[in-house]
């Protein structure tokens with residue numbers, strides 16, 4: 225039965241929002257795509273560090289384990305080449321994130337794929353993608369660099385929102401931006417206090433959170449709510465009433481509400497300690513991003529204003545030694561393998577290699593045909609060991625850790641296939657010619 229995406233919160237995330245890939249981004253910018261892909265393949269087994277949106281995703285996915293039904297689905301939606309993207313999938317497995325779906329779309333705008341995936345929240349480092357998503361009425365945030373320390377709270381998902389142009393529409397923000405008069409803004413809000421504000425881009429997400437909070441079956445072991453929300457807005461004085469009456473009209477409660485006037489949002493946010501903070505204005509979001517994970521909602525009259533100085537030029541590339549991948553996920557199993565007939569062997573290898581054959585026209589690339597021809601006459605137990613080793617390269621299921629056979633580089637394919645035979649030889653206790 226097809227998986228029904230309509231009834232879950234589908235979050236699409238780019239791999240560079242989920243993981244800290246700043247070093248890799250710089251290789252791409254400075255040395256080009258080929259160098260970038262080669263670097264990712266060479267480091268395929270070295271997990272990325274956690275990125276800005278990692279705590280949010282981990283917290284959202286935890287709700288699935290607390291609930292009897294699936295509440296959240298996370299999809300990696302990436303501009304990466306699949307060869308480079310595999311490192312992200314390996315990292316997903318390393319951190320044991322309950323995330324199984326991915327799409328690698330190259331240079332195609334991801335906005336095209338938001339409707340078929342039923343995406344309700346997009347988190348990305350790509351500004352055009354975020355703007356297009358918001359234009360298509362999908363909540364979206366442009367992810368800043370990771371803060372000095374990522375939120376480590378694991379028992380409760382904590383999300384902080386700005387009000388205007390995030391939860392609420394940008395109508396009132398426009399009044400202020402057009403008049404640049406706090407007095408005019410206050411008068412507008414007083415006059416409209418009884419009129420609930422229209423939905424902003426994150427209103428639907430906030431309502432979804434409120435529903436989860438209201439469900440008494442979704443609770444931590446100690447009975448507490450697994451989500452806590454905060455409103456952190458620059459509104460104060462006469463502009464407060466309309467917020468309270470709007471949320472009342474919506475039937476949505478926010479756990480903590482801060483009406484700050486001129487007070488710095490960043491320190492309040494640090495004290496609230498959210499997994500993420502959403503704000504439409506760089507002037508608030510940029511300082512906050514140094515202390516807590518932050519995303520900018522590129523929406524409303526200030527969407528084009530950038531107040532941050534250009535990022536400092538990073539230092540030289542430091543390539544640390546590759547960390548070994550956990551042994552339990554690698555290598556052949558030690559249990560004796562059932563012998564494999566020539567026919568099963570050829571069929572299975574063809575299936576695996578077809579994943580690497582352009583156009584999938586049923587004709588295998590010559591290098592793979594040769595590999596099958598060279599190995600099918602080995603003993604049944606050696607065939608079993610080779611087949612088992614090759615499962616690691618099966619592209620039909622990217623949800624488990626699987627390295628790839630590079631499609632373009634003859635030498636890399638040859639080296640990997642030689643390793644398959646070498647490992648299989650070790651597993652079957654045989655003495656095989658490795659040439």
Ligand SMILES: [Mg+2]
Nearest residue numbers: 386388389504
């Ligand atoms: Mg705002």
